Amino acid sequence: xxxxxxxxxxxxxxxxxxxxxxxxxxxxxxxxxxxxxxxxxxxxxxxxxxxxxxxxxxxxxxxxxxxxxxxxxxxxxxxxxxxxxxxxxxxxxxxxxxxxxxxxxxxxxxxxxxxxxxxxxxxxxxxxxxxxxxxxxxxxxxxxxxxxxxxxxxxxxxxxxxxxxxxxxxxxxxxxxxxxxxxxxxxxxxxxxxxxxxxxxxxxxxxxxxxxxxxxxxxxxxxxxxxxxxxxxxxxxxxxxxxxxxxxxxxxxxxxxxxxxxxxxxxxxxxxxxxxxxxxxxxxxxxxxxxxxxxxxxxxxxxxxxxxxxxxxxxxxxxxxxxxxxxxxxxxxxxxxxxxxxxxxxxxxxxxxxxxxxxxxxxxx
Amino acid sequence: xxxxxxxxxxxxxxxxxxxxxxxxxxxxxxxxxxxxxxxxxxxxxxxxxxxxxxxxxxxxxxxxxxxxxxxxxxxxxxxxxxxxxxxxxxxxxxxxxxxxxxxxxxxxxxxxxxxxxxxxxxxxxxxxxxxxxxxxxxxxxxxxxxxxxxxxxxxxxxxxxxxxxxxxxxxxxxxxxxxxxxxxxxxxxxxxxxxxxxxxxxxxxxxxxxxxxxxxxxxxxxxxxxxxxxxxxxxxxxxxxxxxxxxxxxxxxxxxxxxxxxxxxxxxxxxxxxxxxxxxxxxxxxxxxxxxxxxxxxxxxxxxxxxxxxxxxxxxxxxxxxxxxxxxxxxxxxxxxxxxxxxxxxxxxxxxxxxxxxx
Numbered sequence: 235x236x237x238x239x240x241x242x243x244x245x246x247x248x249x250x251x252x253x254x255x256x257x258x259x260x261x262x263x264x265x266x267x268x269x270x271x272x273x274x275x276x277x278x279x280x281x282x283x284x285x286x287x288x289x290x291x292x293x294x295x296x297x298x299x300x301x302x303x304x305x306x307x308x309x310x311x312x313x314x315x316x317x318x319x320x321x322x323x324x325x326x327x328x329x330x331x332x333x334x335x336x337x338x339x340x341x342x343x344x345x346x347x348x349x350x351x352x353x354x355x356x357x358x359x360x361x362x363x364x365x366x367x368x369x370x371x372x373x374x375x376x377x378x379x380x381x382x383x384x385x386x387x388x389x390x391x392x393x394x395x396x397x398x399x400x401x402x403x404x405x406x407x408x409x410x411x412x413x414x415x416x417x418x419x420x421x422x423x424x425x426x427x428x429x430x431x432x433x434x435x436x437x438x439x440x441x442x443x444x445x446x447x448x449x450x451x452x453x454x455x456x457x458x459x460x461x462x463x464x465x466x467x468x469x470x471x472x473x474x475x476x477x478x479x480x481x482x483x484x485x486x487x488x489x490x491x492x493x494x495x496x497x498x499x500x501x502x503x504x505x506x507x508x509x510x511x512x513x514x515x516x517x518x519x520x521x522x523x524x525x526x527x528x529x530x531x532x533x534x535x536x537x538x539x540x541x542x543x544x545x546x547x548x549x550x551x552x553x554x555x556x557x558x559x560x561x562x563x564x565x566x567x568x569x570x571x572x573x574x575x576x577x578x579x580x581x582x583x584x585x586x587x588x589x590x591x592x593x594x595x596x597x598x599x
Numbered sequence: 600x601x602x603x604x605x606x607x608x609x610x611x612x613x614x615x616x617x618x619x620x621x622x623x624x625x626x627x628x629x630x631x632x633x634x635x636x637x638x639x640x641x642x643x644x645x646x647x648x649x650x651x652x653x654x655x656x657x658x659x660x661x662x663x664x665x666x667x668x669x670x671x672x673x674x675x676x677x678x679x680x681x682x683x684x685x686x687x688x689x690x691x692x693x694x695x696x697x698x699x700x701x702x703x704x705x706x707x708x709x710x711x712x713x714x715x716x717x718x719x720x721x722x723x724x725x726x727x728x729x730x731x732x733x734x735x736x737x738x739x740x741x742x743x744x745x746x747x748x749x750x751x752x753x754x755x756x757x758x759x760x761x762x763x764x765x766x767x768x769x770x771x772x773x774x775x776x777x778x779x780x781x782x783x784x785x786x787x788x789x790x791x792x793x794x795x796x797x798x799x800x801x802x803x804x805x806x807x808x809x810x811x812x813x814x815x816x817x818x819x820x821x822x823x824x825x826x827x828x829x830x831x832x833x834x835x836x837x838x839x840x841x842x843x844x845x846x847x848x849x850x851x852x853x854x855x856x857x858x859x860x861x862x863x864x865x866x867x868x869x870x871x872x873x874x875x876x877x878x879x880x881x882x883x884x885x886x887x888x889x890x891x892x893x894x895x896x897x898x899x900x901x902x903x904x905x906x907x908x909x910x911x912x913x914x915x916x917x918x919x920x921x922x923x924x925x926x927x928x929x930x931x932x933x934x935x936x937x938x939x940x941x942x943x944x945x946x947x948x949x950x951x952x953x954x955x956x957x958x
Contacts, residue, residue: 291809292780420900421668450667450836452897455880459896477810480839480882484889503886521814522884523843525866526953531843533818536811539779 248319248335253439253471254280254303259316259339261295261302261495268544272298272311274495277571277579280439280488285465285472287482287503289518290492293540296475299492300441303473304352305343313339322355323438354384357432361444363424367416373427374400374412377434384435395434402467403430404460422453426460433464441473446481458484479522483507488577491515494541494551497571501578511580513556550583563588620657622693622798622830623679628652628703629687630674634905646905648674650854651688653931656798661824661831663845663862665838665877667901671854672834676800678703679832680719681710692716694797715745718791722803724783728775734761734786735771741793760789765819781812785819792823800832805840817844838881842866842953850874853902853912856931860938867952870940872917875950911943919948 248255261273273295280286288296301307303318318338341348360366368376377396381387387395393412400408403426416424425445432440442461446454458481465472474485482489486503491512499512510516520534538555541547547554553564560583567588569581630649633642649671656662664672678685681702691699692713702713721727728737738757742748748756758768764785775783784804791799801820805813817840823829835841841848842862849859850873858871869875879895897916902908908915914924923943931941942948 291811422900450901451838451877451880452667453900454882455894455896456898458882459894478882479810479884483884483886484882486886507884507886518810519884521811523814523817523839524884525839525842525878525881530821532821533814533843535814535818539781539812540809 248321249279249281251281252279252319253282253321254473255317255319256299256303257317257319259299259302259318260314261298261307261311262314263311265310270543271495271546272543273302275568275581276316276490276492276495276497278488278490278497278500280471280473282438283465283469283471284487285474285485286488286490287474287476287486288490288492289476289479289482291477291540293494293543294492295495296492297443298495300358300443300473300475303338303441304356304358305338305341305348306352320351320356320439322351350384353380353437354435355437356439356441357435357437358441358443359425359428359432359445362448363421363428364416367424367428369416372413372415373419373431374414377427377431380431381434396430399430399434400427403427403433403464404456405430421449422456425449425453425457429457429460429464433468433470436468437470439471439473441475443475444477445474447476447478454481461485479507479519491518494543494546496551496581497579498552498582499580501574505578511574511578511585512552512582513558513584514552517555517557550581558584560584560588620659621655622658623656623832624691624693624699625652625654625656625675625679625688626691627688628675628678628685628690630671630678630683631686644905647854647907648904649678649685650904652851652854652856654849654856654859656830656832658797658830659824659828660846661833661844663841663848664832664834664851665836665841665848666851667836667877669853669901669904670851671904672836672851673802675851676719676802676832676834679798679800680714680717681705681707711745715741715794716797718794718796718799720784720787720791720799720801720804723807724775724780724787725807727787728783730775733772733774734766737775737786738789738793741790745794747794756793757789760793761786763792763823764789765815779812780808781815784808784812784816788816788819788823792827795827796829798830798832800834802834803836804833806835806837813840820844838866838877850877853904853907855912855941856939857913857942858938858940859931860940864936864938865952867954869950869952870934870938870945870948871913871942872919872948872950873913875952876916876918878953879951911941919944 257277259273259276263270263272276299290296298307302313316339320336320338321333322336323333374396378392381392381395397408397412400411405411405423405426446457449457476482489503489506490497490500493514499515510519517536521536523533536555549565549567550569553559563583567583569583570587571579571581572585572587573579628649629651631645631647634644634646636643652675664675666672674683677683679690685703688703690702692702693699735757738760739753742753742756757771761768766782766785805816808816824831833845845862847861848865849856852873858874865874869878876895876897899916902912910925910927911929914920929941929943931939933939
C-alpha cells in the first residue's frame with residue numbers, strides 16, 4: 235500500500251462537508267506472539283469545523299487510528315488496508331468544499347507530502363504533555379521550530395507568531411513564558427503550550443488524543459473551554475479521542491464508538507447518548523456513575539473484560555460480553571456496517587446482516 | 600454519637616469527644632517538607648503538603664477525600680499508613696476496645712501491628728505489583744511477613760483471597776504481566792485484604808482503569824465492605840465516583856480541609872465556593888445539558904503550598920472573594936448539622952450543587 239504514492243485526485247469522492255473520511259481502515263502489528271489487528275475496520279467521517287469524539291476502552295484502537303491518519307504508527311505496525319481521504323486546502327485559500335483530495339493511507343510516511351500535511355494541515359496533541367514536549371528546549375523555540383518547518387518565515391516573524399499563539403491559548407505573560415522550559419510550567423499550562431504548538435500552523439484538523447485525561451477536573455474544564463473557543467476562532471475540525479463519556483457529551487458533534495479496532499457505532503452526539511443502538515454503547519453508558527444519582531447504588535457492569543488482542547473472538551468482537559448475544563450467529567459472522575440514516579451507522583447483527591441477508595455479509599471486512 | 604470516649608487512663612492522649620464508633624481520629628495533622636538551600640542545606644522554607652487536618656473516620660463508613668492534584672490528599676493517606684512521618688498532629692487509631700494509639704508517634708519498630716490493620720490500595724496496578732513475583736508471592740507476602748501462614752496453608756489462603764476478589768485460584772503461579780489492568784487491581788485489593796484489615800486506604804484506586812472495569816471494581820469494593828466490615832478512606836479526584844461510594848466527603852485545598860459533609864448535602868448544597876467549582880467542572884454525561892448550565896471555570900492554578908496566598912488560600916481564584924478573604928483565614932467551623940466549612944460567607948452564599956436528572 236505504501237509503495238504507490240500516486241496522486242489520486244480524480245477517483246475518490248468525499249461528501250461535500252467532509253474534511254476527512256476514514257474507510258475500512260486496517261492497521262496491523264505483526265509481532266512475535268502473533269498478528270495484532272489494532273485497527274480492523276474503522277470507518278467514519280469528520281465534517282469541516284466540527285468535533286468528532288472517538289470513544290472506547292484502552293486497547294480498542296483509538297490512538298492507533300489517530301496515528302494511522304498521520305502515518306506515525308510505531309513499527310512494526312502498518313496500515314494494511316482501507317482509505318483515509320483528506321480534503322487538502324491550498325494554503326491561503328479559504329476553507330471550502332474545493333481543494334484536492336488525498337488518500338493519506340497511500341502516501342509514503344516519510345515522503346515530502348506527508349511531512350507537509352503532518353503538523354501543517356493536521357496537527358496532533360497528546361495525552362501527557364511532559365513526554366511529548368522536549369525537556370531541553372524552551373516552549374517558544376519548539377513552537378518556532380514547528381512554524382518554520384511548515385512556513386517560510388523569518389525568525390522574528392516566527393517568534394511573534396509563537397508569542398501570539400501562546401497568548402491566544404491563554405498562557406499568561408506569554409512573552410516571558412516563551413523562554414520557559416516545560417518543567418517550569420504546571421500541567422495545565424503545558425497542555426496549553428502543546429495546543430499552541432499544534433495551532434501555530436493553523437491546521438484544518440486537530441487530533442487530540444486524550445488531551446485532558448492527565449489533568450484535574452478544574453483544569454480539564456479550562457482546556458475544554460479553550461478548545462471550543464479556538465474551534466470557533468480558527469474553524470478547524472477536531473478529532474477528540476477520549477474514554478470519558480462526560481467529556482464526549484460536552485465536546486462532540488459526532489461520536490464514534492470503537493471496540494477492538496472496529497467502529498461499532500457512529501452518529502450524532504444526541505442520538506448516541508439518548509438512542510444508542512449497539513449493545514456495547516448501551517452497556518458503556520449504563521456503567522458510568524452519574525452525579526445526582528445518589529449514594530450506594532449499584533452500578534451496571536459489562537461482564538468480562540476487553541479480550542486479549544492476540545486472541546480475538548470470532549464473529550462479532552463483542553459477542554462474549556454482550557447481553558443480547560445470539561448463539562450461532564454472533565460468534566460466526568462479523569457484523570457488516572448498517573446504515574440507520576444519513577449519519578448513523580451501527581455494526582450489530584441485531585440490526586441486520588444475519589444469515590437471512592447473508593449475501594451482504596462481506597462488505598468492507 | 601458523642602458519648603464519652605474510652606475512660607481508660609489514656610495518658611497524654613485525650614479520648615474526649617470521640618464516640619465509640621470512631622475508628623480513626625486525626626487531629627491537626629501536619630506534614631511539612633523542608634526546602635533546603637545553600638551550602639549548609641538549611642531549610643529555607645517549607646512545603647506545607649498537609650497543614651492541620653482534623654477529621655474522623657467511623658467504623659464501617661467510607662470517607663472520601665477529594666481535591667485537585669497537589670492538594671495533599673495522597674500525603675494524608677500516606678501519613679495514616681506512616682509511609683511518611685507526619686511533622687505534627689495526632690492520628691489516633693481506636694483498635695478493639697483498647698485505648699487509642701497515636702500512629703503518628705509510634706516508633707517505626709512498633710508499627711507492624713498497625714500495618715496489619717491499616718492497608719493500602721494503590722492507583723496504578725502496573726507499577727504497584729512487582730513484575731518478578733507471582734500472584735502467590737504478591738498476595739502471600741504480607742501473610743509471611745506477619746508470620747500468619749506458610750506452606751500449603753499459605754496457598755489455601757491466597758487461593759481463597761483470589762476467589763474473594765473474583766480471580767481464579769489457578770492463576771496463583773502467574774506473573775502480573777499476564778493480567779489486564781482490572782485484574783491487576785483485583786490482585787492489589789487481594790493483597791490489601793490478606794491481613795484482614797480494619798481500614799483500607801484506596802488512593803485513586805480506580806482512576807487508571809477503563810470505564811467498564813471501573814464499575815466492576817467499584818461494586819467489588821462495596822461488596823467487600825459489606826462482607827468484611829471494612830472502613831475505607833477513599834482518595835479520589837473523580838467526584839462522580841466519590842458520590843457513588845462515599846458516606847461522607849472531605850474536600851481539600853492546598854493542605855487543608857475546606858469543607859466536610861455527608862455526601863448528599865455536599866453534592867446537592869455545597870457550602871464552599873471551591874466545592875461548587877469542583878462539582879461544576881465535572882462533565883455531565885448528557886449532551887442535552889451542555890448548553891443549559893453555566894459552568895464555573897476556575898482561573899489559574901492551585902496555589903503553591905510552599906508559598907500560599909494570604910488569608911483564605913482559595914481567594915485568588917474565588918468568584919465570591921471579598922476584601923476580608925485576602926487578610927483573614929477562615930477557620931473550619933461546624934455549621935451545626937455535623938457538616939463543617941472553612942469560608943467566611945458560607946451562610947450568605949447560595950451555591951449551586953448537582954441536581955438529579957434522569958439521564
